[in-house]
Amino acid sequence: MSRNAKREGDQAPDSYGFETRMIHAGAQPEPVTGARQTPIFQNTSYAFHDAEHAASLFNLQTFGFIYSRLTNPTTAVLEERLASLEGGRGATCTASGHAAQLLTFFAFMEPGDHFIASTRLYGGSITQFGKTFRKFDWHVSFVDVEEPEAVRRALTPKTKAIFVESLANPGGVVSDLEALAAIAKEAGIPLIVDNTLASPWLCRPIEWGADLVVHSTTKFLSGNGTAMGGAVIDSGGFDWTAAGERFRGLNAPEPAYHGLAFHETFGDLAFTTHAHAVGLRDLGTTMAPQHAFLTLLGTETLALRMERHCSNALKVAAFLAEQEAVAWVSYSGLPDNPYHALANKYLPRGAGSVFTFGLKDGYAAGVRLVEEVNLFSHLANVGDTRSLILHPASTTHRQLSEEQRQAAGAGEEVIRLSIGLETVEDLIADLSQGLETAALAARRAAV
Amino acid sequence: MQHDSYSNAYILSILRSVRTIAMVGASAKWNRPSHFAMKYLQEKGYRVIPVNPGQAGGEILGERVYASLAEIPEGFEMVDIFRASDAAGGIVDEAISLQTEKGIEVIWMQLGVRDDAAAARAEAAGMKVVMDRCPKIEFGRLNAELAWGGFDTKVITAKRRRVRLA
Known part of the structure; x- marks a missing residue:
């Protein structure tokens, strides 16, 4: 091995651990100045060396920056x-998690096309898929993905993908990724997994056969509730050409690039190249560099934060399960939870920190609880350092029908928690007094 | 040696030692993958000599096209095979027969091209072999350029890269 090779980071591929990669992947010292933390390139456009260099860039013949x-x-x-953290070939960042979903489907959906999505999704995704996507003539069937036969029955010749959340929001439901990947493979379509609530520290869907992974980086990846963002990570493993006419966006000559066919030209780089050169170019759903910087800071501590998020959540869930006012707790980290076996398989390091529980006294007690707690912030987000509380039926899942709310695990009695990094005894004490007050109020109302 | 994965050191040693590349299957059409690779490698300072019987006597990116490796009048250290896997064996055998005369040290088969028997013959003759990789992508990957497109280069280092003056 030459000294040069050693100097420039020669290691066998994949030889570094997750924590090393969450700090170092992508971020070498800036070569011109030596700046060690990643600089914020607050910049729109990039100088060309000459006309030929510009032509090479616009033709996608060389690597380089044109426009942010x-x-x-x-x-x-x-x-x-x-x-690197998801074990994919490449990633494309976007302005939000919703933008990442739009960009992902835009790559291969044509008017009249169809995809299958789990009934248990973040309410905003159900609205985006079921209402807004319809304006593009893209159609979705929401299916209970715990029934493999129901998924198979929903497949049509126009079906282009299966979409699930690894750990569903808000229900605490774990998807059987390996089984779903097998169905997608059989059908010759990609499995897309929203891995937002698990984060790659807890679950890496590509290792279970997912083709594309999407994130709202706004949540655990940035971790501090500072920056909106999203991402789609491509495994590089889906054969867009073998799928023939069904994936024209990635395997047919692209008129805007003089007949270049992305999969033929870029191989396993095709999806990510297309997502930047066509998707971001034409949809404009770009992540701001400041947000990328804030999210990078978050990823540097991801494993440490997730460990504490999970251990705090398990203690709070165990406390709630013993309370008189609580009808049920849906946290797959609890041994008697129906998803506990799936959680052990797909989330062995912990079942995340977002889960739901039901109040015996229903809607009114739920509203009272979110107003009564002192440390829990009443807001619509998850994956913050702070503990968060929400009544989905009156907020995130408000636009859905009661039937859709029930299917999504967001009925009227449901409270969603996102457990933060505070002293766990303080969180338990806060919930304890809130539950008492809410129960008292419910009893008074009943009299 | 095995050819399922390559260390960064192995690929770097090839990209650092080679100066002239005979590219078999180079295309004159600007939107073909071989044309992309040839143009990029030229920009990075390599001389690329195109080999393509259908276009022999013509020119691609300022270089004369030859019908075969044997017809190239000067030496070249690497043969880059931009042909289907079943055509690779014949090209490798021609390269072995010309090894001393042309100074050939490396056989490189492009993404999707693999012929383990031909690789073994080249290695027995003392050549280095890379299969199912693209020198453009590997050059970009090991020099941080591939990362600009959002790809995982698998290069992890806290060392500051040296910026060489053009």
């Missing part, structure tokens, strides 16, 4: 880091 709507050096560091 497509690529940006700070955002690129985050993209490489997320690709």
